[in-house]
Amino acid sequence: MEASMDPAIEYHQWKEEYRSTLETFSDKNVFMLFSGGKDSSLAMDFILRAKKEFGFDFKAHAGACPIHRYPDKEKKRIGSYWNKRGVNIIWHDMMETDEYLENAPNPCVACQKLRKKLLKSSLTTSIEDWSRLFIIINHSLWDIVSYSLEYILGELFSDFDHQANSKKNQRFMQTAQRFYPLLKMKEGYTVFRPLIKYNSSSIKKGITQAGIPTLSISCKFKEFRPKRILEKYYEKMGTRFNYKQVFDFARRSLSLPDITTYTSIDKDEYLLNLF
16 A cells, blocks of 8 residues: 555556556457446546557447436436547446345346446347457456455455355456456356556546546445445545455455456356456
């Protein structure tokens, strides 16, 4: 952990970090997941700029959930910006109202399940050659720091019953795979997290400097997510983290599963339960 100077992420630095990956995009079916938040918006900016340099195409898919964050006016505002830059966002209807989330024990878990179900359905019906598929999803370094603390406090330091154990283990498996920037799966498709090595403070500054619009409506369920609460702490304390140190700690102290634990999983199981 270091005192934060909040440097914005430089595109050219990011491009060189992932040059070998970007150079493979020209013959891939690049499927980008977009939420309109700061992480996916900066990732979209970088991928769009890389598209011109490396000569590839991609499609941006957005699951509008929870609905109160995505009224037509908001989707039009954000969509208009990206449309002017040559990206036509595909907005997917989640087929459930916010009442469905409100009635769930944890609305964030219910929302994530809806998104996974939508992703699996969209890919199953549209992808013919899985070996050409590249899925871009956006987690930041602060996300995996939060997952680590959630695991330490919620499992290692807590007294939980055996019935809850299986759910905690599944949660650990879900979050642990997000530490890996690149997963080459057994069916040939790849999962890419382009911002996992960067602090949210740097992402926010990059968004501000580039003048990129993001969702203006705060999620009313955000307090159910531990990482949102912890993010406030990081901001309050002015801290940022180093990816290598975080990864080494998770591998050494939290028994982070080896990457092959995930790359050997069948796509139906991975996309619906772990992704």
